[in-house]
Structure formats: structure tokens, C-alpha cells
Amino acid sequence: MQNTGIIIFMNLNVTGDSTKTYDQLIQIFKALAHPARLEILEVLRNGEQCVCHMEAMLGYRQAYLSQQLSVLRESGIIQDQREGWNIYYRVIKPDIYAMIDLAKSMVGFQTKPIKTTSQNECLCPKCSNKREGKLIEVDLSKIST
Numbered sequence: 001m002q003n004t005g006i007i008i009f010m011n012l013n014v015t016g017d018s019t020k021t022y023d024q025l026i027q028i029f030k031a032l033a034h035p036a037r038l039e040i041l042e043v044l045r046n047g048e049q050c051v052c053h054m055e056a057m058l059g060y061r062q063a064y065l066s067q068q069l070s071v072l073r074e075s076g077i078i079q080d081q082r083e084g085w086n087i088y089y090r091v092i093k094p095d096i097y098a099m100i101d102l103a104k105s106m107v108g109f110q111t112k113p114i115k116t117t118s119q120n121e122c123l124c125p126k127c128s129n130k131r132e133g134k135l136i137e138v139d140l141s142k143i144s145t
Helices: 015-032 035-044 051-058 062-074 096-107 125-131
Strands: 078-083 086-091
16 A cells, blocks of 8 residues: 555534534524614513514514514524414523623613603503503413314
């Protein structure tokens, strides 16, 4: 066998398995890399909210919010639930707020409170009942499917 001085490298793709390890982390950071998505997460910090509530709170159009919510949902940060005509979103990884708060403290960011104006009130059943001082409880065991 003659030594030609050629070395054949096989299976030296260093990035192959290591990038798979970081895929979920990358998705989370990508989801956080947009101001509208950060604003949505601030609204969801107070608990489950419907799209119309976020529309009223943030002033964004429903279609735009849906696009941003889709990114957050695909990254595994939020989850949606349909109730009749309304879709409600909630954070399923609350540790995300520790990341956001840490980033804010690193850059000295001060959160401004988000307030609804009277012309932008949310008309969903949950918000309407809260404004009227009523909260309707539904016994799901009595509803036939």
C-alpha cells in the first residue's frame, strides 16, 4: 500500500448534532426578538387573554397579532384555547418572564404600564362580564359534547 499523503476526513461535521441540541433554544430567542411579541407576553403576564383583549390593549390589528401569536405558539411559549368565537392565549412556560426580566435589567429597560383606552375596550365575554361586575362560572360537567 502506497502512502499518498492524502487524509480523508469522514464524519467531521461538527455542527450536525450540536445544532439540534440548540434548536429549541434558538426558537425561543427568535420568538423573543420582536417588540410586538414582547408586548404580547407582557399582556399575558397577567394571565390568559383573548386576541380582542390584546388588540384593545396594544392597538395592533387582529391579523398582525395572530401572526405574532403564531410564532410564540410554535416556539412553545404560549398555548391557545378556543371558547366559542374567541381564542384565548396563555403562557405555558412562565420561566420565560425570568429571561425577559433579566434581559430588561441588563439594559436598564423600564416597562411602561399598558392601559386600555375607553375607545379600545375589549368586547369579549370575559372582559364584558368583568366590567359589569359579573363573572359567569360554567360547570363543564353539565355540558354535553
